[in-house]
Amino acid sequence: MENIPRTLRIKEMLTWSDFCGVPPSVVTIVGMAKNVGKTVTLNYIQRVLYHQGLILGLTSIGRDGESFDALTNISKPSIVVQPQAIVATAEKVVANPNLWDYLQKTDIVTPLGNVVILRAKAVSKVVLAGPSKNQEVKRLLQYLSGFGTNCILIDGAFDRQSSADPLVSNQVVLASGATLSRDLEQLIYITKSRVEQLMLPKCDDFYLTLCKQSKSKVVLVGNSGLREIVADTSLLSTTEWAKLLCDDCSVVLIKGAVGDGLAHALLEKRHTPAVIVQDGSKIFITPFLWRQLKVRNVKFQVVQPISLLGVTINPSYPGGNGFDPDVLLQGMGKALAPLPIIDVVREVKF
CATH class of the missing domain: 3.40.140 (Cytidine Deaminase; domain 2)
Structure with a gap:
């Protein structure tokens, strides 16, 4: 990694300013496919903002945070929330009520029960199960804001591009990775096309x-x-x-x-x-x-532009070696410049 141009290695945790330079508000993390590092990105952003003293709100479009993927049965990283985080999730997925302060039961209904608002007493794993309709997500954001959150993070479903709807969330972080393609040029090509679509200019x-x-x-x-x-x-x-x-x-x-x-x-x-x-x-x-x-x-x-803050990359995929992390970072960074490209596992930014 030494002497690689335009690559920033941080010895300590990246600050949010290092991450993208735009103050956080309502941020949706959207994965381009399964196993591209969306949950790892979500956890990392939480840690960054928590260490800057922000009170975080957290919810999901759909369900995420299970130990194993329901479709592929591949093990998944857990969603880990920081102390004092305000979490909105369905009541039936709350495994250990003793880890949470119960704040409110909402009238928003999911297949796993009503969404409840909780405050984390300590660092805790959580399954997030929120509403799938954008209008209900917007209502849920009002609940979270009412409990004093400085920033709200939304775990966006990989198979619902509307997770990036700017009427729900005014900021988006896109997660891309090797599961999209085993060919490096093709992976960059697919990601660049999606970035171009998300960053289209506003009409008259x-x-x-x-x-x-x-x-x-x-x-x-x-x-x-x-x-x-x-x-x-x-x-x-x-x-x-x-x-x-x-x-x-x-x-x-x-x-x-x-x-x-x-x-x-x-x-x-x-x-x-x-x-x-x-x-x-x-x-x-x-x-x-x-x-x-x-x-x-x-x-x-x-009509409504999307604020794409950056792209995170995952060079690996389940059961395979994936790409050289430095080569992927450089290739994606050059193709998508000046958009920030971040390897959150190694804490490296292009």
């Missing part, structure tokens, strides 16, 4: 107002004016999008998820409209098609 105020006023999932803007499309979903097929995207269309505003159907339709057009989505977490376009759209200079913008 005109489209922000249009998004608020229109009840349609799809709105087409062209020289002849606005055309609101009646549809049950925004995840239309390539054929359906091709029929809608006439040559007159200069902008397509989409209130909902967008996928490969739209990407294929755009790539078939000679003159492509700009695309405006609610936020980057709504984009489900595969990396290969996303790169083709970039080559064609198809413009994507968002």
Whole structure:
């Protein structure tokens, strides 16, 4: 690790300022796949903020913190909370009530019972089971704020990109790692595509107002004016999008998820409209098609930007050797610069 350019090794624990330089507020940790280090990242960020004297709130979208993965039966690192942390989790997963001060039972219901608010008496392991609906998560944040938290951390489900919804959390840390691909260039390629989607720029105020006023999932803007499309979903097929995207269309505003159907339709057009989505977490376009759209200079913008604070990396994967940690850090760091890239296990930052 000696003399590697642009790499910062910290002898003591990184401060939050070292980590990303932006004051923490409501931070969601989102994993790009299983076993990419999301829980390790969550635990590390907790320790960093705790040692800076912050009162932490902690909850989850869905369930996490079990000893073994329910799908793969692979052992998982436990979620470890710091003393005085305020935790929101379902009442049926609280294994040892003696480790907690019971603060409140909420009216938010999960399959594992009502969500309760607890305060950790000491360093404790916890299973987090929270609501899956974004509106309920927002309500839960109000509960946590009411108990004096300075910062709230949300454990985001790996298979729900809406964990990064900026209407729920205004800051995101993305966890990536070797389980995404055994090929280093491919891993960097996949991660970079996701980062680009999450960091799309904000659209003009005109489209922000249009998004608020229109009840349609799809709105087409062209020289002849606005055309609101009646549809049950925004995840239309390539054929359906091709029929809608006439040559007159200069902008397509989409209130909902967008996928490969739209990407294929755009790539078939000679003159492509700009695309405006609610936020980057709504984009489900595969990396290969996303790169083709970039080559064609198809413009994507968002109504609500996401504040992506940084990317953490896990060079290993279950049952395999993975990548050289230094090589992965350097490759990811150069590809995603100036976004901070952190190896939280070794406490190294690019």
